[in-house]
């Protein structure tokens with residue numbers, strides 16, 4: 001989440017009603033407003049689906065458990081909120097957006113529907129809205145099956161490395177367990193475990209929700225890895241594998 005993550009706060013913005021109305025309209029007409037937004041310049045690199053490229057055989061091709069599922073993909077931070085800057089070449093908001101785009105490609109390839117809370121470098125809900133409220137609003141209006149928030153971690157101990165997944169509800173725990181296993185296996189990162197946390201986006205989303213901290217931007221080696229495209233694609237594959245496992249277990 002990073003040290004600069006804003007504390008949960010309730011701020012009634014003057015444009016909140018407009019945002020809700022727009023989201024409602026887009027929901028009624030079957031348009032995912034975050035998805036249909038034009039990408040700001042510079043984010044075109046994230047558009048390519050990794051499935052046709054280097055991933056190829058790495059993806060389980062017919063995970064029927066994902067077909068028709070609605071997956072909320074929530075890349076943390078964005079816009080004026082960079083998340084953790086850390087000691088790597090890119091801030092958290094850029095790293096997690098790239099992972100989210102990779103993940104979207106994989107999930108859609110498997111027949112899932114993906115709704116991203118942001119698909120470019122902007123603040124969900126607009127620059128004046130509370131980011132966290134906007135993420136939750138998008139999620140709850142979509143009636144998605146699961147909510148997956150993607151972050152990079154930070155710690156004052158720069159030697160700390162590894163992956164952690166957070167949950168709030170018992171439903172979220174099962175999702176978190178699958179994601180943690182999937183990501184730490186795919187990244188070959190140290191698993192720091194599945195932990196309970198009262199984060200706003202976990203507490204207020206109406207579906208099973210988990211927040212994955214892929215690794216630490218405070219550690220030089222991990223910060224460099226987290227900014228490379230290959231590591232980002234691996235992280236996405238780990239989340240993807242976790243989701244396949246989660247839905248497979250549920251359908252038994």
Ligand SMILES: [Zn+2]
Pocket residue numbers: 001002005076077083084092151152
């Ligand atoms: Zn974060």
